[in-house]
Amino acid sequence: MIGRISGILLERQAPELLIDVQGLGYEVHVSLTTFFELPAPGEPVVLHTHFVVREDVQQLYGFAERTERELFRHLIRISGVGPKLALTILSGMNATEFVRRVQDNDLATLVKLPGVGKKTAERLVVEMRDRLKDFDVGIAPAATRTPAQGLSDYIQEAESALVALGYKPQEAARMVNAVANEGQTSQELIRLALKSMVKS
The missing domain is CATH 1.10.8.10 (Ubiquitin-associated (UBA) domain)
Known part of the structure; x- marks a missing residue:
């Protein structure tokens, strides 16, 4: 299991990153919540990671905060929610918003996320409610601006x-x-x- 990655951010094109770790380039998928916190290319970056190994793919997922990775791990344990959909959910709303939607049984908002139908939304609410009772969440800081781009x-x-x-x-x-x-x-x-x- 790869639990953490530390290196130089080479490329960033949401939702994928390329990170140089002592000469090796690691491709890492991140949520937009984490993407908003990234430094500029060429700068050091540290991410908490979750490594998914399947028959046809090996994929590394990165998170700026441990709490986001914990929520990701809870999500992929739910039937019908794979890593890609979990990342989409964490991109569509931050952890605080997701916890609130689940606690409020807000199916109408959850089904607006791409890939989340009514049945999936219902499973999210039912299966995540108890797990999220004492979940510690935070809000990502605002994005930085790069004036060179139009x-x-x-x-x-x-x-x-x-x-x-x-x-x-x-x-x-x-x-x-x-x-x-x-x-x-x-x-x-x-x-x-x-x-x-x-x-x-």
Whole structure:
């Protein structure tokens, strides 16, 4: 089991990272919650990890906080929720929001996440409620800004990230364009787009 990775962030294209660890390049999948906390390429990065080994794939998932990794591990134990869907859920709302939705039996909000149907939402609420009673969660800090990029670049990055999460290209474009304003980073656009879906 690989429980932690520490190295230099080489590339970041949500939801995938490439991290150099003493000459070895590790591909790591992260939620957008973690993605928002990442340093710039070329900077050191430390992530708590969960290593998934299956017949056809070996995949490393990374998390900025232990609590997010713990929630991820709870999610993938639920029938019908694999690592990809768990990461999508943690990208669509932060841990605090997810815990609140489960405690409030808020199926209507959960089914708005891509890949989460009514039956999956019901399983999430029923199976996660007791596990999350004493769950310690926090909110990720705001994204940093990189002035060198223009709004169009950020829009493209945001749309690509949403498509990677399971939204259709047309839907991703509509979501991003509905919240796009000058001066926003791709992280801010993604966060606003996802927030608008949860609230709608």
